[in-house]
Amino acid sequence: MQKINVAIIGFGLSGRAFHAPIIHSMDKFNLKKIYTKNQSSKELINDLYNSVEVVEDTSLIFEDETIDLVVIATPNTLHFELAKESLISGKHVIVEKPFTVTSKEADHLIEIAKREERVISVYQNRRFDSDFKTIQKILDKGWLGNLVEYEAHFDRFRNYFKDAWKEKDLPGSGIVYDLGSHLIDQALCLFGLPNEIYGDIRNQRKGARVEDNFEIILYYNELKVTLKAGMLVKEDLPRYILLGDKGSFIKSGMDVQEGHLREGKLPFKEVNWGIEEERKWGIINSTIDGINVRGKVESEKGDYREYYNNIYDAIVNDKPLLVTAEDGRNIIKVIELAMESNIKRRRVKF
Numbered sequence: 001m002q003k004i005n006v007a008i009i010g011f012g013l014s015g016r017a018f019h020a021p022i023i024h025s026m027d028k029f030n031l032k033k034i035y036t037k038n039q040s041s042k043e044l045i046n047d048l049y050n051s052v053e054v055v056e057d058t059s060l061i062f063e064d065e066t067i068d069l070v071v072i073a074t075p076n077t078l079h080f081e082l083a084k085e086s087l088i089s090g091k092h093v094i095v096e097k098p099f100t101v102t103s104k105e106a107d108h109l110i111e112i113a114k115r116e117e118r119v120i121s122v123y124q125n126r127r128f129d130s131d132f133k134t135i136q137k138i139l140d141k142g143w144l145g146n147l148v149e150y151e152a153h154f155d156r157f158r159n160y161f162k163d164a165w166k167e168k169d170l171p172g173s174g175i176v177y178d179l180g181s182h183l184i185d186q187a188l189c190l191f192g193l194p195n196e197i198y199g200d201i202r203n204q205r206k207g208a209r210v211e212d213n214f215e216i217i218l219y220y221n222e223l224k225v226t227l228k229a230g231m232l233v234k235e236d237l238p239r240y241i242l243l244g245d246k247g248s249f250i251k252s253g254m255d256v257q258e259g260h261l262r263e264g265k266l267p268f269k270e271v272n273w274g275i276e277e278e279r280k281w282g283i284i285n286s287t288i289d290g291i292n293v294r295g296k297v298e299s300e301k302g303d304y305r306e307y308y309n310n311i312y313d314a315i316v317n318d319k320p321l322l323v324t325a326e327d328g329r330n331i332i333k334v335i336e337l338a339m340e341s342n343i344k345r346r347r348v349k350f
Contacts, residue, residue, distance in 0.1 A: 002316055007033040007061040007091075008071045009082055011041040014096045015073035017261045018125060022304050023071075024049060025268045028312045033061055058082065062089040069315065071123075072096060075165045076172030080105040083120065087112045092119040092315050097181040099328030101172035103336055106329035113325060119314045121321050122328035123307070126182040127189060129255035130276050130302035135240060137300060138249055139190065143288050145246030151226040152186065152240050154179040155233035159205060167210055174210035175229050176201060176335055183227040184331045185323075187218055191225060193330060194218035196347045199338030204232050216338045219347065240282070247286020247293075255302050267305055274302035 006029050008015045015034070023029045033053045034045055042054050061067055062085055070086040071094045072079055080100045086093045087109070099122045100106045113120040126132060138144060161167050166178055196219040204213045213232070218225040240251040257274055267273045276299040285294040306322075313319035334350075341348045 001028065003030045004028060004068045004312060004315060005030050005032045005066050006069045006071060007035070007064070007067045008073055009035040009058055009061065010073035010075075010096075011036040011038065011045065012073065014123075015071070016041070016044070017258070018123070018304070019071050019073055019094075019096075020045075020049065021261055021264075021266055022308055025266045026305060026308055026312075029069075029308065032067060033064065035061060058085070062086065062091070065090075067091060069094065069311070075170075076101055076177060077165075077170055079172075080109065083109050084112060087116050087118050087120065090116065090118070092311075094121050094123050094311065095328070096123050097185070097328070098122075098172060098177045098332060098335070099325065100332060101177075103329055103333045106325065106332050110325045110329065119311070119321065120325045121311060121314070121323050122325065122331075124182070124185045124323045124327070125304045125307055126186060126255075127323065128302055128304050128306045129257070130274060130299040131239060131251050131253070131255055131282070132186055133300035133302060134251070134282065134297060135242065135249070136190070138242070138284070138297065143247065143284065143286055144242055144244030144249060145286075147223055147242060147244045149224050149226070149241070149243040150187070150190070151228070151238075151242075152183050153233075153237055154183055154229040154239075155237055156229075156231050157234040158231050161205070161207070167208070167212075169209045175212050175231065176214050176216075176338065179229040180214060180216065180227065180335060180338075181331055183229065184216070184334050185327065187225050187227060188327065188330055188334070191218070191220055191223060194220055194225070194334075194350050196349055197334060197337045197341055198347045199341040201339060201342040204230065214338070216334070218334070244286070246288070247284060249282055249284045249286075249297070251282030253280040257302055257304055267303070274304075275299075276302075 023031045070091045072082045073096045198217040200215045202213045213230040216227045242249040281296040310322045
């Protein structure tokens, strides 16, 4: 089996928890280099991945002809330039969400990737969460009939500020680019591009330098999609609410994979990787084949390795990407239009 040599640029939460462990756990990939200047990160890499070379200069990745794939896991302001340099150096590229800060930058990367005949994708791992895969199944089966409302939340409670770039007044910072990228991607994956967009984007915590709350509404012909996230939600709210003309589905709780990865657990070492406990299963109340049904729906198995399996197939076997650069660009376009709507205080057309 052909192995793909991978380099990761950045070893913050994304590189440390979401990329390195997944890549390391798969035989199809060889994690060869990681770029970081952080001393504690270097020590952690040496402990966890002693065969990986740590570099402090990205040129040592770009100029290494043995590197096939570069993962960009840096602050958002660096995504465009690093992805551009990777593509020009002949590498395939994965960019952590959000793809870029502007849709113009995204279009430019798409053009370069086509010219260089390289694969470029955006890391939208939440498509491979157990709850989202369960929702896809429910909609595919038509168990709710004609869907009229879809509401998705990504809420947290943190009434203080971290000294992190995501909470500084920088391009691409704030909750819309961060958590909003996940919610928007899932909605576009399910329903395609909307007709109109409305955005209500706020700073709710006193002293906040970037947005920490949003409600974005996507309008389709017969469907209203509401996406919400905030940093002052202390009580658990439903994560998903789906309403159709035959019934409803409500789901609470987060996918288990992030927590396990933060704890240092690895997919190939866990028998029940990505499997939710029954107490987290969603509730359906619907009429299916003429029978009134109310009860729990067993959650599908989540697995972020599915994303990387597809990346491998796209590079080695020329298979279509599940998450394309165009998908990433459309998310940024929705964000731009939601911000325009927030300023104009009205719906805007997509």
